[in-house]
Amino acid sequence: VITSGTLAVYLVTDEPSRYTGDFLDAVDDAVAGGVTVVQYRDTESDDRTQYTRARRLAGLLRGRGVPLIVNNSPALALAVGADGVHLGQSDLPADVVRRIVGPGCVIGLSITCAEEARAVDPACVDYVGIGPVYDATATKPDAASAMGLVVFAEIRRRLESFPAVAIGGMTLDRAPAVYASGADGLAMVSAFSRATDPAGVARAFRDVHARRGGEG
């Protein structure tokens, strides 16, 4: 199972075409700096290519003791022995995925508005990703509009029994307020994929997390 500490600094991989070097090196750097969990997200590649990439990532993270979550695909999660699968509202329903992946696999669910927070079943969902909190990121052109920190905090309270990560526009400047608003972790794509020093970015977020106040 996933704990709130596991979610502290949550790296979501960017589309393969957005990495200038090997994405695995970029992820490895970030993990060395203190990333606590990695989600493999790739909407560009075919399933065979995703399988190859996710397997390499799983091997790397196993060696580092960092959990791997696979976006969207329960089959890919099972195929590479990932620790979990992250679902959006237009993916397979969480109760259906629970039957497929079994009780030992982490299931995360994206929540984009208060309405979606009403019917989250703790038997099926292990943690929630709430957002986008700030301006829709450049990495997800189809993302919902930003909810802002007030709505984030309100949704987070409604789902208080779940560990929760905030996503969307997470920066070092904003991080203290987001942790203080009840986020157990911050999920980030471009903060890592566009960084020249992913390890330094991870260290900086870990520092903010360690010094966090508020409900954390």
Add this chain to the structure above:
Amino acid sequence: VITSGTLAVYLVTDEPSRYTGDFLDAVDDAVAGGVTVVQYRDTESDDRTQYTRARRLAGLLRGRGVPLIVNNSPALALAVGADGVHLGQSDLPADVVRRIVGPGCVIGLSITCAEEARAVDPACVDYVGIGPVYDATATKPDAASAMGLVVFAEIRRRLESFPAVAIGGMTLDRAPAVYASGADGLAMVSAFSRATDPAGVARAFRDVHARRGGEG
């Protein structure tokens, strides 16, 4: 398990946007006319929508005693209790999918050239789909170029231990030669989705199948 007879008249659903009415009615008509197996293929819809559509299709086909194969997604196949999953060469590898879906689920594999016919593992693959035999269909703009009937027959012989369907440009005129070249069945998309009388089309192909000569 799938038998050669099950594959005789194999309907592959067209993209949802290509049906003028309810796709379920069109499939139901074709099944009433004698379609022997249905593959749900939908590259347009998100996973949640595919789940809803596939569930409806599974319910319909269960009542008709016709097997349902799901294209590409082992998770969707498990989610709706489909009889099988059909894989392309850029989908998850068949041995990986076998571990996910278990021994009772049918796995079909697309073969587009002689090279791909070399390493088909009977422990993982239950039947093969060979093609495109004739001109690349309008329904799959990214399909490989047509192999022609001579190459089809050659590949089919290499895979003689597998039940095999031919796909790509299947018409009533061509059907006798294709069956005579070793096809156990003909897989068709637009022959059904564009028909004003899907039941009549299915009956006509069943008739050709019943009168087939050659290796069948």
